Amino acid sequence: xxxxxxxxxFPVNIKNPNPAMAKxxxxxxxxxxxxxxxxxxxxxxxxxxxxxxxIGILNDVGTEEIGHFEMIxxxxxxxxxxxxxxxxxxxxxGDYFVDHTTGIYTVSAAGIPFDATCFASKGDAITxxxxxxxxxxxxx
Amino acid sequence: xNRIDLMRRVQMLSFVLVDVSLYLDTHPTDKAGxxxxxxxxxxxxxxxxxxxxxxxxxxxxxxxxxxxWSWIDEPWPWQREV
Numbered sequence: 001x002x003x004x005x006x007x008x009x010f011p012v013n014i015k016n017p018n019p020a021m022a023k024x025x026x027x028x029x030x031x032x033x034x035x036x037x038x039x040x041x042x043x044x045x046x047x048x049x050x051x052x053x054x055i056g057i058l059n060d061v062g063t064e065e066i067g068h069f070e071m072i073x074x075x076x077x078x079x080x081x082x083x084x085x086x087x088x089x090x091x092x093x094g095d096y097f098v099d100h101t102t103g104i105y106t107v108s109a110a111g112i113p114f115d116a117t118c119f120a121s122k123g124d125a126i127t128x129x130x131x132x133x134x135x136x137x138x139x140x
Numbered sequence: 141x142n143r144i145d146l147m148r149r150v151q152m153l154s155f156v157l158v159d160v161s162l163y164l165d166t167h168p169t170d171k172a173g174x175x176x177x178x179x180x181x182x183x184x185x186x187x188x189x190x191x192x193x194x195x196x197x198x199x200x201x202x203x204x205x206x207x208x209w210s211w212i213d214e215p216w217p218w219q220r221e222v
Binding site (some may be wrong): 003004005006007008009010011012013014053054056057060064070073074077078 | 151197216
């Protein structure tokens with residue numbers, strides 16, 4: 001199970017709202033290479049991993065990705081505060097706003113909702129590790 | 141230490157533990173790594189304890205309330221610190 005830690009992994013205190021930037025950054029939340037996909041990738045792959053060192057790192061990196069997921073949401077949340085309707089229209093944030101207002105939703109910058117086809121879990125350590133390298137070489 | 145400075149200390153020490161623990165996952169018998177982890181874990185534990193004593197719980201286990209459930213008190217992590 002998991003225990004919630006009431007802090008961000010790294011602080012986020014955005015001074016200037018910027019809805020155009022928010023529309024790009026939301027992709028790191030629910031886009032094809034985002035933190036949700038990363039977290040689900042590692043946490044799902046750990047069950048078939050035969051080596052304890054690799055089980056540990058899949059478990060712990062998968063957990064850390066959830067922390068990243070929260071930081072990205074925080075960035076988008078703070079970038080979209082106190083917007084006027086003109087700012088929403090002119091920034092290009094309107095396409096997101098029409099469906100979600102300033103709620104946080106797992107979606108790519110192009111508006112495609114999170115789709116689990118962006119990662120793999122094949123029950124084979126080498127196959128999964130290759131997929132991890134393609135997705136996030138920092139793991140290895 | 142004020143709340144934001146102490147939070148920053150907790151975050152820094154916590155970040156150290158995350159990174160070193162990932163290293164130890166794949167280098168579990170590295171004595172220097174283990175010593176490094178233990179040193180920063182002690183510092184983290186005392187910073188976390190000091191934060192919770194003065195500014196409220198960081199985990200559910202950090203609560204000790206008799207009148208009002210402090211867990212729901214603001215700020216939540218996504219709220220700006222100003």
